[in-house]
Every structure is written in C-alpha cells, then in structure tokens.
Amino acid sequence: MEQIRSQARLQVSTDGAWPVRRTQILDWLVQESSQERFIDVIFQELCDRLVDTGLPLARATLHFRIENPQWFGARIVWRRGTGQPELTTFEHGTLDTVGYAGSPIATVHDGQDEVRWDLAAGDAEAAGSPLFGQLREEGLTDYVAWPLRHTLGRRHVVTFASDAAGGFSHEDLGLLFDLLPILSLVSEIRLKNRLARTLLETYVGPHASEAILAGAITRGSGSTVAAAILVCDLREFTHISDLWPRDDVIELLNSYFDAICEPIERHGGEILKFIGDGLLAIFPLDRPSACDDLLLAVAEARQAMDRLNAERLAHDRDELRYGVGIHVGDVMYGNIGSRRRLDFTVIGPAVNAASRLENLTKLVKRPVLVSKAFADMARCQARLESLGSFPLRGFGEEMQVFAFRDDWFVAKASA
Template identity: 35%
Template sequence: MELPSTLAWLVDEASTTPGAEHFVTALGEKLIADGLPIAGAALTQAAPHPIIARRTWLWRADTGEVIEALGFGSLGLAGLEPASVGRDWLARLGAGIVQENAAGPPDGPTSDGALLGWAASRPLTEAETGFLEQVARFAAAPLGVLAARSTLAALLETYLGRRSARQVLAGRLRRDTGETIRAVLLYADMRGFTELSEAATPKSVVAALDAWFDRIAGAVHAFDGEVLKFIGDGVLAIFPVGERPASAACDAALRAVAAARAGMAYHDRERANQGLPPLPFGTALHLGEMLWGNIGTADRLDFTAIGPAVNLVSRLEGLCKPLGRAVLASGAFAAEATTEMIPLGEHMLRGIASPCAVFALPG
C-alpha cells in the first residue's frame, strides 16, 4: 500500500533537510497541505553542549517564522514541564494542542532526546489525531539523524572552534598544505601560573583557569574572533581579515582585549574578597599571514595554525613583563589599527631573526 505523501517524505527525504528548523517548517507545511488545521509547532531536542541543554524551534504557520529558544541546565529533556517554552507557545497559537511521540504516552520523546508538539486552530477529529500519531512515529528516524548531525557539529565546534569545525565537517580529514589566511593574531598568557599551581589545590587551579579562559574567549567570540588553541595557561585567537579592511579586524581585537581586561578586573575584585591573589596576564597583538590546516600523523591530526606570524605574536607577549606593559602590539598591527599607539622602539624577539617594532596602548 502506498504511504500518504507526508509519511513518504518522512521516510525518504526528511533526514536530508539542513536542520531542525527546516524540518519542522517543511513538516508543518505538508500537514496543512493534507488538510490538518495546524497553527504552529514546537520541536525540542537535547543539545550536547557545554552550556546549552535544550534547543526549541517554535514555528508559526501563518507567517512561516521560526524562533529558536535555548534552554540551560543539565543535559537531556528530563524535567520539561507542561509550562515549558514549547507548551506555552502552542497554547497561545491554537484552540487545541497535540503533543505526540514516537511510541508511548503523550509528551514522550519522538526520538532520542526530542519532543514534537502541534497547535491546531480547532479541535482535531479522531482521524486527524490518529494521523498525527503516525506522523510522530515516522518522524522519529529523521529526527534521530538530524540530532546525530547536530551533536557531531556541536562536539567539533566545542573542541575545535567554529572555523576549524566547519572544515572538518566538510571532509578535510587528511594531512594537506592547508590554506594561508591573513588575520589579527591575539596571544594572551597568564602571569604566575607556575606559582599558583604550586601553592593552590588542583581544584582551585582549574577553577582559576576556567574563569580566565571564560573571560578571554568570551571577549574574543563577542567581537567575531575565534579561539584556535588553549595552550597551558595561554590562549591563541584570530580575527580573520577576509573581505573587510585590516583596520576593522585590528579594532575588533582591541575591543576584545578591552572587554577581557574589564572582565578580569571585576573577577580579580571577587578573588580579593575571597582572600585570593589576582590573575594578571599579558596580551600581544600582531597582523600577518598564517598557514591553517591539518598537521600531525597519518591517523592523528590537529587542525592548527603555524607560521612566522604565530611565532612572533607568542614571542612578543613575552616582552609584556620586562617592558611593564599589559598589552603590546607589533608594528604591522599598529600600522593598521585606528587607535593611535605608543612606540616603544625595536626589540629582538627570541628565535626571530629581525627586530620587531613594538607598540603599547595609550594609557
């Protein structure tokens, strides 16, 4: 017997949709074409993410708009109450609410860690309710595929960063020459970490590192940069130039540095109230080209950046302490930044053949 078109779509094509928001939109439109009085939908999936526990897509039939709502807390869907964001959305949209699942009682999961709900503009007939039950069962498999794809993307982004994760997902899984990109490089390093790790318990050391990384990486991401590496107590980040002027990337990096320093200043005051020492750090900025790609053995790779620019920025940061400056920049960076910087002369950097013009921030 031939399947109804909506069920056939769920079997044959639904798993190839770009993402959950496209899935719920396409499925809702197909149900309306089948004659069901669908006013909207809510799809909630567990999100294996360090911060986000659940993601909910809220679809409105009359406009076609999809809103994404994020849930924070423990992983999984346990504890979803009837007054959740999805249920509230459905209640506002329709005269009747149907919350279906793949098999079992209402409000159960349609797949591993997913809830699918519908709002109707009028009470549903018994036949319409039965059809939605079939739809929910057939939706379990493609939702599982979409969830697995989303999980993979989230895990790669968590450990590699957005830009590197996209490259790996695109199939770059072999050693290659990589690509050369022009970017502002930011290298930041915590001061006195060895002494801290010797004097404090491992738990408090990890807490200090997490707080430091939160503020540095958070500031980088807030201004469209990307953290490439956590190196011990250091951070290597980039602000790709791309099609924008180099000055825009430089200014974004300076705003990120200002935000990071403000965040750490506030955190140091909190540490002082607890009788803990501050967490000072130095930061270096450079503008240059780097080689970005897979490096390693044939079967164990690291997606990373190498090149003279990477070497220079890490060595430049080492001058922060002897020069008594919290932030230093290279001549290449200072030449493009719109902020006027203070020249500190040329300095030899360890392992770098030519002297580097070094600049500091005003004030």
C-alpha cells in the first residue's frame, strides 16, 4: 500500500499543488461540514461528492464502536444512487459471532492498517470472509478497509468499494487515503457529541437531557411544569437483598424495571429517578393525552409484571409485589443539589402526594392508588372505587383515595 500511496502522490504532485477535486472535498470536509450534527449525513454527502468528481465509488461503510447500554456498535452503509444511508446497530456480544470473526472489520480492529481485496479476480473463500463473496455478487470489483483512529488509540473502520472494471486506480486510493485524518477527526467529534447525548438520555431521560444540552446547567435553573406524577416501589426488597446473592438481586431489579419502565417510556412518560427499588416518573400535561397515556402505561406494566411473576413461579421463586401512587399537579422541574453535584428532577407538594399514595398501598393492600385530582382530570371514575379519605403525612387535610377495579387493567391494556 505504501507503494500505491507514493505513486498516487507522484502522479498528482508534479506541479507542487493538490488536484482541484481533492482540495474541494477536503475544504468542504474541514470547513463546511461543521454545521451538520450527524455523521451519517456528512458521510452521505462526502460519498456523493466523491462520485461527482468521477471516483468509481459504489459502496462505502463506517463501523463505529459506540457507548450505549443497548448497542455495542453501529454501521452506516452508503450505496450509490440509493439516497439516505442505511444505519444498523449491533448488540453487545457481536464480537463473539461467526459473522464478525475473520471479517475485514475484525482484522482492522485487531491492528491491521489495511485490508484490500480484488473482488473481480479474488477467491472469496480464500479471503476468509463471506463478505467478499456477497460484495462480488452485488457486482463490486474492488474493496479497501482502513482504520479511523480516534483518541487514545481507539479504532473504528471505514471501507470503500468500487464497481468499475479496473476497480480503484492509484490516484483514487490516494484521494481516499488522504481523507482519513480529517474523516477521523470529524467522526470523533460527532461520536463524542452523540455519546454525551446518549449518556444524558441514559441517566436523566430524554427531556431532561435536551434541557441540559440547551444550557440548563446552573443550580436552581428550571421551570414550573404541570404533570401527572407516578411513583412506584417494589415491596420487601430489603428482605430480598439481604437473603439473595448480589447477581440475583441485580437481575431481579433489572427485570422488574424493564416491566415497569418500558410501558412508561413507550407512552411518553419521563423517568426522572431510580431510588433503590423505586422510581419517579412524570407525564407532562402539555399533551392532552398525558393522563390517558399514564393509565395505559400502568395497565401494560401490570400485564408485564404478571408475565414476569408467572416466569418466577415456574422457577419456584416468589412473586414480586409493588405499589404505585398517582397524582397530578404543578412541580418544579430543574436543577437541584450542591454547587458541584446537581440532580435534574422534580420537587413539590404534588410529588410528595404521589409518594404518600404509593406508601399507602401497603396499608390498604391495593397495588395502584390514585388521588381524586387525577381521577377528575383523567375522567376515569367509572373504573374506580373509592377507598375513602386518608391522612397523608405532610398534608393538613385528608385526601380522597381511589383504587382501580381489577377488570379495568385488562380492558385498558387491550384497548
């Protein structure tokens, strides 16, 4: 490859200047791509521009290892004439699959600086990867893969493939190779931006992360939000955690949170806080359907917990019990904490009321309790039964409390 690279430079540098097409693409990548946030958009335009210069590029890919709780990596595939690139994510454990082992991507990850294959003449089986056979069937003739080097030696991969009769020329390869340092820098910036957003979404939720990224980072910054509030807590967790092995406790918590949280997020709720075995979530009332969305989430969460408990009983384990308190009102939504450690959350009497209702489920032996204020706003009284009025710690007046009839959960979740 070094010989190819040197020949390319000799061919294009005899007058002491870069070729016009190379300068235009490099200038665009360095100076004009700065306004675009997403690397897939930049990559698409880069490939389109390369084709416009006459480069016989038919397919190109980017392979990134990403920091995400769900995904180990992502692949962006551009094909000439197809418009928007294809984005595929890969789960953790991908490195152990047959498709990855022996692939050119694995070879570059392992330290090789180039993988080149003549698809038109080469034997795909001899290459050691079924990918080359697939590309040959697509009509591609030439393939090259290089590392994109990010900070601290972290390697990602870019590949280019041609469908021209002679594949890539020495000049074509020189052009592509000279793009790598800038493409590495541009992609690392976008990945770091995406990482920051992913980490915030993972630990504080999508809405709070947007507010933080928009500049709400000073202590006390925030706003008053009208919201339906949900507080959920697992019963007898202290007893379980004292008796069970650590790994079993973690697995139990993760299964429980999956059952409760996925319906909440699916229906537009924002989970603001995990507190041991409990959680706090809100459904902002700027959406007319917020209360109904919360009810759907609760119904689906109950069904998910029923399925989880059926699995547990099948393995001779006890059922999990939980309590949910639901209220509605204005909350202060913003940054609270010490000078150097902040928490983006909600506080206020409405949050306290939801928490007291959750705690009351232990006394009345009903899994879900709602306040009269929420029942009136959600207009769901037909599915409720009043349990009477109860004193709640911190509140001067007793609060009328309602519980759902069991048949409501089935009807609501299947609606």
